[in-house]
Amino acid sequence: MTAADAIGRHVLELETPALVVDLDLLEANIARAAAYAELRGLALWPHLKTHKTVEVAARQRAAGAVGFTVAKSREAELFAAAGFGPLLLHYPAWGEEKWRRLAEVAGQVPLTVALDGLGAAEGLARALRARGTRADVLVELDAGMGRTGVADAHEALALAQAIERIAGGGAAAGGGRGATGSGATGGGVLHVAGISCYPGHVRGTLDQVRARLAEVDALLCATRDAFTRAGIDCARISGGSTATLQLSHETCMTEVRAGNYVFLDRSEARGGWSAADAALRVHAAVVSTAVPGRMVLDAGAKTLSEAGPPAGLTGWAQVATAPGAEVVALNEEHAVCVLPQGATARVGDRHELVPNHACTCANLHPFLYAARGGVVEEVWPLIARGEVR
Ligand SMILES: Cc1ncc(COP(=O)(O)O)c(C=O)c1O
Known part of the structure; x- marks a missing residue:
């Protein structure tokens, strides 16, 4: 699916990982x-x-x-x-x-x-x-x-x-x-x-x-x-x-x-914002559940950026769709999540991640899916992404 083909599709149909703005x-x-x-x-x-x-x-x-x-x-x-x-x-x-x-x-x-x-x-x-x-x-x-x-x-x-x-x-x-x-x-x-x-x-x-x-x-x-x-x-x-x-x-x-x-992102969490206000999410999929008690998502440091947890918080991102799950390790292409006691996950499950730092996360992506009510309305290029000079 090209970026333009995504218009009109539900966000759950997007190939992961995908940067989505609500x-x-x-x-x-x-x-x-x-x-x-x-x-x-x-x-x-x-x-x-x-x-x-x-x-x-x-x-x-x-x-x-x-x-x-x-x-x-x-x-x-x-x-x-x-x-x-x-x-x-x-x-x-x-x-x-x-x-x-x-x-x-x-x-x-x-x-x-x-x-x-x-x-x-x-x-x-x-x-x-x-x-x-x-x-x-x-x-x-x-x-x-x-x-x-x-x-x-x-x-x-x-x-x-x-x-x-x-x-x-x-x-x-x-x-x-x-x-x-x-x-x-x-x-x-x-x-x-x-x-x-x-x-x-x-x-x-x-x-x-x-x-x-x-x-x-x-x-x-x-x-x-x-x-x-x-x-x-x-x-x-x-x-x-x-x-x-x-x-x-x-x-x-x-x-x-x-x-x-x-x-908004986790770095602003202490300022009265919550994950519910965070407009930018990385949509990711579970790619492995081989290690008991864990799920691995296809969104690593090259997708989320390597921004660490803000003071007072832990984890490399917030899994907005799995309360209690914690991203305990972030490799280049893997987010390793520990599941809460008794929770299970299946390969193919989809999750929304709130990055620790939205600005460095967005800078890694060529475009943003702009969605309303879960349906992609537009695809926006980040015209200055990666421009560090
Ligand atoms: C010089 C300067 N002004 C304004 C801002 C915007 O701050 P914020 O992203 O916290 O809204 C930044 C963020 O790094 C900054 O470096």
Whole structure:
């Protein structure tokens, strides 16, 4: 059966393993986040790395997303070509080739980049000048994750001022299309438009998230105040992850970049989501029951990704259709499940797996079956899957 032949078929007829998105759940997840952002006056910039799929992005845009976040320059190129923008590249892009490609993207859609170092700003500024385009910059702060971002308001302000200095005041050469849609007002090739952070370390119960997010907020507010005092634009304060999304209005953030919220997975389980909300499932079949008390499914690390269990959970995926079964081992092509006491399994039985991490799982698949009520309505290519540059 080709992918297109699947349209109109029941998901139980699909050859396994198959990546299936439940349209009702997907649309509910998109609508819930969009309603929250609208109610709280936050701009939603969904992260495209989760799904890399035009059809999902189109639904997010229809629900009110004002822009889209990407991690990779290639994602920016592909989604700009597909008509999606403004774009925010929230990744420290480094290297002449990347800067050149980003300068091209900036000629197609309004582009913002999040930066935490002057070297990247200088390289990008050179490429933008050569191409005659411009971009907005958000100065990234490390909110506590210890991954990227400058440490505090003082460092952020120093970097913002240095970027403004190298951005070169005069209008961009060549009359390239500017980042008008993302608030650029300065005349240089780069314009500091605000600050950003990724509070990826903030997870847990609502109370835990609220407490840790307050610390993040203190850093953001102090930096905003320092920028304002120094006359640096700080209209945009970008943050947000799926785990913190629903509390973003308790901070000074003006925009949120949640990604995983469209699918949801076990990594979000402590945030109040359950497997019942997870829109993305891997449909797998039992291929062996030879070892007593176990069943082996045809979905290994090359299907689910090797993402381990989130803190507080065990298992390499959740078997949504077999409560109590635990995926105790994941090989390249096998998921080894221990069955609950007294349970049996037969070769050929089918199961739905909720991956530990939807984003890395989706990235392994060329297309997604989009199903409603168990019937495949469409087949969607992941246009940027595997694009790591
Ligand atoms: C910089 C950045 N922003 C936003 C997100 C979206 O977070 P989530 O997928 O938890 O919604 C991520 C996720 O890795 C990220 O790295």
